[in-house]
Amino acid sequence: MENGGTGENSGDKRIVVRGGQRLCGTVAIGGSKNAAVALIAGALLAASGDTVLTNIPRISDIETLAELLSRLGAKVAFEGDGHTIRINASGLHEHKAPVELVERMRASFWVLGPVLARLGKAIIPQPGGCHIGARAVDLHLKGMTALGATVTAEHGAICAYAPKSGLSGANIYLDLPSVGATMNIMMAATLAPGETVIQNAAQEPDVQNLGDLLATMGADITGQGTGTIFIRGVESLHGATFAVMPDRIEAGTFAAAAAITGGDVVLENARFADLRAVLFKLAEMGVEATDVPGGVRILGNPGTRIKPTRLTAMPHPGFPTDLQQPFTSVLALADGVSIVTDTVYESRFNYLTELAKLGAQVVADGGRQAVVTGIPRFSGAAVRATDLRAGAALIVAALAADGETRVYDTFHVERGYENIVGKLRGLGAHIGREDD
Numbered sequence: 561m562e563n564g565g566t567g568e569n570s571g572d573k574r575i576v577v578r579g580g581q582r583l584c585g586t587v588a589i590g591g592s593k594n595a596a597v598a599l600i601a602g603a604l605l606a607a608s609g610d611t612v613l614t615n616i617p618r619i620s621d622i623e624t625l626a627e628l629l630s631r632l633g634a635k636v637a638f639e640g641d642g643h644t645i646r647i648n649a650s651g652l653h654e655h656k657a658p659v660e661l662v663e664r665m666r667a668s669f670w671v672l673g674p675v676l677a678r679l680g681k682a683i684i685p686q687p688g689g690c691h692i693g694a695r696a697v698d699l700h701l702k703g704m705t706a707l708g709a710t711v712t713a714e715h716g717a718i719c720a721y722a723p724k725s726g727l728s729g730a731n732i733y734l735d736l737p738s739v740g741a742t743m744n745i746m747m748a749a750t751l752a753p754g755e756t757v758i759q760n761a762a763q764e765p766d767v768q769n770l771g772d773l774l775a776t777m778g779a780d781i782t783g784q785g786t787g788t789i790f791i792r793g794v795e796s797l798h799g800a801t802f803a804v805m806p807d808r809i810e811a812g813t814f815a816a817a818a819a820i821t822g823g824d825v826v827l828e829n830a831r832f833a834d835l836r837a838v839l840f841k842l843a844e845m846g847v848e849a850t851d852v853p854g855g856v857r858i859l860g861n862p863g864t865r866i867k868p869t870r871l872t873a874m875p876h877p878g879f880p881t882d883l884q885q886p887f888t889s890v891l892a893l894a895d896g897v898s899i900v901t902d903t904v905y906e907s908r909f910n911y912l913t914e915l916a917k918l919g920a921q922v923v924a925d926g927g928r929q930a931v932v933t934g935i936p937r938f939s940g941a942a943v944r945a946t947d948l949r950a951g952a953a954l955i956v957a958a959l960a961a962d963g964e965t966r967v968y969d970t971f972h973v974e975r976g977y978e979n980i981v982g983k984l985r986g987l988g989a990h991i992g993r994e995d996d
């Protein structure tokens with residue numbers, strides 16, 4: 561689970577779905593969770609001025625990170641209806657991140673680069689996060705070491721110290737195009753004199769969004785969003801006003817919900833270009849996706865079974881691993897056998913035991929590949945969200961299940977989806993919450 565599950569929010573909350581409704585209408589896609597957490601960490605780099613980030617999703621991960629920034633000495637305030645965050649990091653002084661916040665979400669570890677670059681030292685506990693694989697941080701550390709830092713692991717925390725002369729630019733090759741490592745290295749390098757080149761960098765749009773924010777804050781950075789990023793260190797960064805990009809994973813989740821119900825849904829604010837791999841896959845599954853003004857329209861076929869396909873999750877521009885689970889739910893109702901492979905995480909099929917409770921016939925082979933034999937319909941049951949996207953996948957499945965499905969442990973879902981119940985209800989789903 562991305563949330564360590566140790567906090568107060570691990571209470572017995574449930575989402576109850578009565579399946580069988582065709583979803584129709586327009587749903588507003590919010591700001592990207594993964595971009596927002598990176599942008600908030602990036603705001604720590606500003607030695608002067610406020611950084612105002614708009615289109616922030618109202619989800620628990622953002623609250624956790626905001627609290628972490630405050631504990632490090634930044635001033636953090638939510639404005640308006642909570643979708644804007646104002647951060648002043650001029651008073652950043654604390655280099656140790658508290659374990660109880662970092663263990664709740666992996667992205668807390670993204671503060672390593674900015675804190676090290678600003679203060680010359682950082683002690684960040686090993687991050688928590690969804691239990692979907694080993695999720696090492698070795699590439700983050702390789703990057704910091706290349707920039708000149710001395711990095712050790714002590715008592716469960718990563719300790720990084722810049723040399724007296726400060727960090728300096730370096731040529732860094734990532735063995736894997738890790739999103740988090742690319743972001744962490746980018747942030748640290750903005751203040752490291754000389755040129756840093758990150759090769760085999762992650763190309764996710766979230767990385768591009770972060771790079772664009774850093775440029776607006778005064779960083780000298782190019783190539784973000786491609787496999788090679790160039791950064792020339794500057795003396796200091798300043799605050800800026802910047803919008804978080806739309807959440808392609810939330811959009812893809814609603815696309816899966818539309819597909820599985822044979823619905824007709826406009827994903828308002830979604831960007832076609834960010835979703836290309838997903839929309840191609842939908843077309844293969846017999847679901848139409850079109851670029852419409854202000855969003856993307858998903859048009860399913862009521863009464864017609866989804867077509868089976870081969871789906872391989874891989875780094876961008878491949879099919880996103882975060883949508884592998886919701887799409888496996890859809891393929892579990894296809895008219896034939898699909899093969900789903902996840903090249904990014906080795907344990908992202910653990911939730912299949914829960915999907916099986918709804919009747920799915922899926923066999924995972926050694927963790928990375930699943931054979932999905934489509935069945936005509938799911939049958940509602942009690943299931944447990946084992947991680948964030950697993951929770952979303954179970955809700956998607958429940959929308960097409962006979963009778964009632966209760967999804968337990970939905971605090972995982974709240975970490976990443978703002979008002980998923982209200983948004984699905986707005987499209988006609990019969991869905992509600994039950995809290996103890």
Ligand code: UD1
Binds near residue numbers: 593904906
């Ligand atoms: C980010 C996203 C997550 C998404 C993932 C891949 C955030 C907050 N999270 O996670 O939703 O699923 O990208 O698109 O943005 N790895 C290493 N060593 C490292 C770092 C990563 O071996 O130092 C491995 C991981 O174990 C994993 C793979 O690389 O198997 C990809 O991980 P990475 O891209 O780093 O994912 P995150 O940045 O953690």
